[in-house]
Amino acid sequence: MKRIFLSIVPLLFTACVSKPNNIEPIKNFELDSYLGKWYEIARLDHGFERGLEQVSANYSMREDGGVKVVNKGYNQKEKEWDEAIGKAYFVDDRTTGFLEVSFFGPFYGSYIIWELGKEYEYAFVCGPSKKYLWFLARTPYVDENMKKYFYARAKEEGFDLEGLIWVEQ
Secondary structure, eight states: OOOTTGGGHHHHHHHOSOOOTTOOOOSSOOHHHHOEEEEEEEEEOOTTTTTEEEEEEEEEEOTTSSEEEEEEEEETTTTEEEEEEEEEEESSOTTSSEEEEEEETTEEEEEEEEEEOTTSOEEEEEOSSTTOEEEEESSSOOOHHHHHHHHHHHHHTTOOGGGEEEOOO
8 A cells, every 4th residue: 555646746746726728627516426436447547546456536524624535546566455545625616526636735636527427427537637537437337338438528628548548447
């Protein structure tokens, strides 16, 4: 549990809390419906998650009104689980899917939910630039049509999908 997301620091130092061009966070967001476990279906490749499989995120309430974030993934090469615990807070109001997240002290990065299933069954999330993209779902597997839909929507929004990884669950 040593390495997961530890190199996210450069993202947090350089990006702070901003939005990529043409990406808008969803409105009418309901945090209570979003809380709980999510599975990472796909992501753009980054050092802080490189080599991780079975990646999940669990969101719960903090006593201060923020969100506790627990990211977990299995490092096949090291044969061990990695975990990172962070905190998130709304950037605007609580009905907009735009949060700032920190795993390291006072440094925050953007967490933007730009598409969300009607039943909160999937979420398309990005960071402060189009170099950071995740496809999350409530189940560890989604059907091929949903994968194709995500790919098409991400491409439509201008994400470079050359480094896209479909996560082994």
